[in-house]
Amino acid sequence: MRYKHIFFDLDHTLWDFEANATATLQELYAEYALEKRGIPSFDTFYASYSVINDKLWDRFRKGFINRNELRTKRFSMTFLDFKLCDDRLCESIGARFIELLPTKTALFPHCTDVLDYLRDKKYPIHLITNGFEETQRLKMKHSGINDYFTHVVTSETAGSLKPHREIFDYAMKLSGCTAAECIMIGDTLDVDILGAQQAGIDQVYFSPKPAVGIQPTYTIQSLHELKEIL
Template sequence: MAAYKHLFFDLDHTLWDFDANAKETLTEVYTYFELEAKGVYPFIDFYKQYLHHNEILWDRYHKGFISSDELKWKRMWRTMLEFKMGSEQLAKDMSVHFLEILPTKKTLFPHTIEILNYLTQKGYKLHLITNGFEKTQWSKINNSGLSPYFTHMITSEASNSLKPKKEIFEYALNKAGASLSESIMLGDNLDADIQGAINAGMDCVFVNHLKIPTDIKATYIIHHLKELEGIF
């Protein structure tokens, strides 16, 4: 087993439960903008459409096809189009409200704090590599109690690159003062985290919360965070 010293985690969908936090936030957005009275109902359909379009647009953002600003408002706009509402201004107002509330949410995946304590006590240096937005991601880790565990957080904005591009991994290694051989990436996204790490020559742990079948050969595959005790 490699002598890892630096563990680079993804944040959303790996440690911080994006779907649960987004659902709570969207409930507040839905009420604030009186969407039911505008013909957007039931809420669960609104929520599912948001997750669907968010996933598609994040993939396009990862691949460099759209900007971060487009991602932020178009996921709302495309969601509202499903309910025959095409107001760009409403979508942009909803996006601003959503991004004000979302980072205040605190739901983490089971065993997150437990495993971060375990890894810290064993002497590992923990870092984050995230394609999320700088201000938003800092707010998330501060509000959810994650910030004390991480030495560095590398965002796509700060590094001027995006997972799965190898440049963001190289930037992260340089920032952390870590060598490739003593570093490992842990994340849930097969393209951004796992294939990205493989492209950079870095070992990786596929945090497969959803038990997705895959042919991508991660160094390790786990289905819940507590399994990391068997690796580190």
């Protein structure tokens, strides 16, 4: 076996963030009667939220905003797109989103099958995620994949965010492995793949689109393809 330890990203790699976030936001759109507040449809609400959330996560990874700012601004800025300004509403819906989202259970196809395969092959399986500690733990618990992982490294526990090398070094030290002995599987080129490259770790880019600019060690379109690599 070339690799002795497997590192996974969680969101968009194992746990279907888009499907789960969409379901959560649909509940919130109805629960807070946002149509009556001037947001004409869920689709327009979701489209605006998605663009703003992606931008704020990029700023968070770069250290320009903190966790609380991310959690409130993604809704306050979305509401401003619809000329809606309500601080109490933003705080309430932001807290409710964090409460509901981790209870959603959609995983990518073949997720548990591949995790079973890797466990049967005696690979120690770990997570490296930029998500928040409590939230990520709840996602894993509710979706039934909590018991697969030996170590769960979040940006909070490591004191660093992907793609910075420190979080990968922390994960390797915790797992007791070297860069040559492990491989990172993730969906984001400039976060998971670039970060692993900078730490000297081989990578698997999980995406339906080909890599551009950054060349990963492997590229897959389905988690099932990991069986051909590992």
